[in-house]
Amino acid sequence: MTHFFGSFKYSLATLTTVLILFVFPGCQSETLKGEEQAILTHAPAVPSPITRNYPTKVIIELETTEVVRRLADGVDYTFWTFGGEVPGKFIRVREGDQVEFHLNNHPDSKMPHNIDLHAVTGPGGGAASSFTAPGKGTVFSFAALNPGLYVYHCATAPVGMHIANGMYGLILVEPKEGLPPVDQEYYVMQSEFYTHGAYGEAGLQPFDMGKAILETPDYVVFNGSVGSTTGDKALTAKVGDKIRLFIGNGGPNLVSSFHVIGEIFDLVNTEGGSVQNKNVQTTLVPAGGSSIVEFTVDVPGTFIIVDHSIFRAFNKGALAMLTVTGDAVPEIYSGLQAESVYLPEGGGIQGLSGSTPNAFVAKTMDERIAEGGRIFAANCAACHQAAGQGIPGVFPPLAGSDFLMSDPARAAGAVINGLSGPIEVNGVAYNGVMPGVKLSDEQVANVLTYVMNSFGNKGTEMTPSQVANVRAGH
Numbered sequence: 001m002t003h004f005f006g007s008f009k010y011s012l013a014t015l016t017t018v019l020i021l022f023v024f025p026g027c028q029s030e031t032l033k034g035e036e037q038a039i040l041t042h043a044p045a046v047p048s049p050i051t052r053n054y055p056t057k058v059i060i061e062l063e064t065t066e067v068v069r070r071l072a073d074g075v076d077y078t079f080w081t082f083g084g085e086v087p088g089k090f091i092r093v094r095e096g097d098q099v100e101f102h103l104n105n106h107p108d109s110k111m112p113h114n115i116d117l118h119a120v121t122g123p124g125g126g127a128a129s130s131f132t133a134p135g136k137g138t139v140f141s142f143a144a145l146n147p148g149l150y151v152y153h154c155a156t157a158p159v160g161m162h163i164a165n166g167m168y169g170l171i172l173v174e175p176k177e178g179l180p181p182v183d184q185e186y187y188v189m190q191s192e193f194y195t196h197g198a199y200g201e202a203g204l205q206p207f208d209m210g211k212a213i214l215e216t217p218d219y220v221v222f223n224g225s226v227g228s229t230t231g232d233k234a235l236t237a238k239v240g241d242k243i244r245l246f247i248g249n250g251g252p253n254l255v256s257s258f259h260v261i262g263e264i265f266d267l268v269n270t271e272g273g274s275v276q277n278k279n280v281q282t283t284l285v286p287a288g289g290s291s292i293v294e295f296t297v298d299v300p301g302t303f304i305i306v307d308h309s310i311f312r313a314f315n316k317g318a319l320a321m322l323t324v325t326g327d328a329v330p331e332i333y334s335g336l337q338a339e340s341v342y343l344p345e346g347g348g349i350q351g352l353s354g355s356t357p358n359a360f361v362a363k364t365m366d367e368r369i370a371e372g373g374r375i376f377a378a379n380c381a382a383c384h385q386a387a388g389q390g391i392p393g394v395f396p397p398l399a400g401s402d403f404l405m406s407d408p409a410r411a412a413g414a415v416i417n418g419l420s421g422p423i424e425v426n427g428v429a430y431n432g433v434m435p436g437v438k439l440s441d442e443q444v445a446n447v448l449t450y451v452m453n454s455f456g457n458k459g460t461e462m463t464p465s466q467v468a469n470v471r472a473g474h
């Protein structure tokens with residue numbers, strides 16, 4: 001009996017193998033050959049299609065940096081980036097490739113960073129293996145098992161803040177058989193920015209945690225800034241070209257209703273996967289998701305690319321352009337060739353909000369504490385956590401902190417100028433970097449009065465004039 005069952009199992013296994021090899025030849029695993037360095041591109045460029053018909057070991061080198069760049073005219077922002085720009089560089093590999101990923105964090109970075117690639121099959125998408133301190137590098141590898149278009153992003157705590165500051169990009173895993181050839185491929189990624197000032201308020205704008213939690217961005221943009229892809233920076237094509245857009249959504253919060261005014265997508269790889277839909281007007285791109293769309297441009301003109309949640313397009317920046325040149329084709333369309341109806345002067349915004357920054361002045365200590373709580377939620381809780389408990393080994397606690405309570409003026413200095421180097425809080429050593437927080441004297445007084453009278457701390461009031469003294473270096 002044992003023998004009978006044994007041979008029965010054996011022949012079943014053989015039969016299965018034969019079936020897999022002959023009926024599903026695609027299931028045969030290919031053997032890796034050679035190795036190559038990946039060429040990565042900044043948006044809107046896409047690396048050239050893969051011509052190999054075998055898998056290889058692909059080496060990817062990507063550097064995280066923290067840089068001040070234009071977010072809108074007159075508005076700057078400290079972006080945290082993969083490769084120096086937002087969105088991060090586009091990565092293109094082939095299904096079956098073995099990827100060796102080198103993440104380097106620039107020595108000037110203030111923050112540690114890592115990477116979670118949605119194309120990875122493995123814990124955290126690589127996040128834990130790639131946690132990289134400033135000036136350091138890490139390496140991990142993964143097999144690109146599933147074809148598709150995937151988002152990658154930083155996943156260092158506070159995760160929302162790292163993504164909100166610009167840390168996302170796309171990785172395409174081309175199917176074994178490749179993608180059908182087209183005339184133009186472009187990389188377009190949507191995301192939001194949450195700033196202290198309202199839309200268009202000039203200057204270097206700090207990140208606003210409170211707005212991020214409420215999911216009320218001031219900016220919704222394509223490829224990292226208002227007007228990144230308009231006017232003479234528009235995407236270009238010629239009449240008759242077949243276009244493929246690789247679309248990503250870095251979020252951190254909003255879902256995009258991606259639409260090209262005056263075009264119909266002939267094909268859509270819904271959510272960046274393998275199912276194709278046809279004749280689509282608007283494709284949904286989830287936060288942390290993607291879409292691939294293809295269409296042929298049959299007539300010349302300026303085609304406006306929007307998030308069809310339309311106030312985002314005309315009031316928050318989610319507007320890009322595709323300029324198509326060539327002869328008119330009156331059988332398909334006769335009329336004006338410019339989208340003048342949709343083109344506001346300056347190519348961006350229809351009517352600014354015109355709101356002024358709130359200049360709250362506390363009259364009592366209770367008012368100071370109440371306002372300080374709001375400032376804390378927006379500016380400090382991301383690192384020091386909502387109850388001031390910090391994160392062990394990374395962000396020191398403010399709750400019960402002897403460091404804070406023994407020298408409030410020193411704490412004011414930390415908020416104004418930042419703090420780095422070794423310190424000891426309640427007998428525990430920390431050696432991190434706290435960036436200076438852009439707050440007025442009134443706001444620093446409010447937030448520190450709040451902190452010194454919350455989370456079990458008992459302290460006195462800090463006044464704006466005390467903060468002014470610290471700022472002046474007294």
Ligand SMILES: [Cu+2]
Pocket residue numbers: 080111112113114154155156162167
């Ligand atoms: Cu990061």
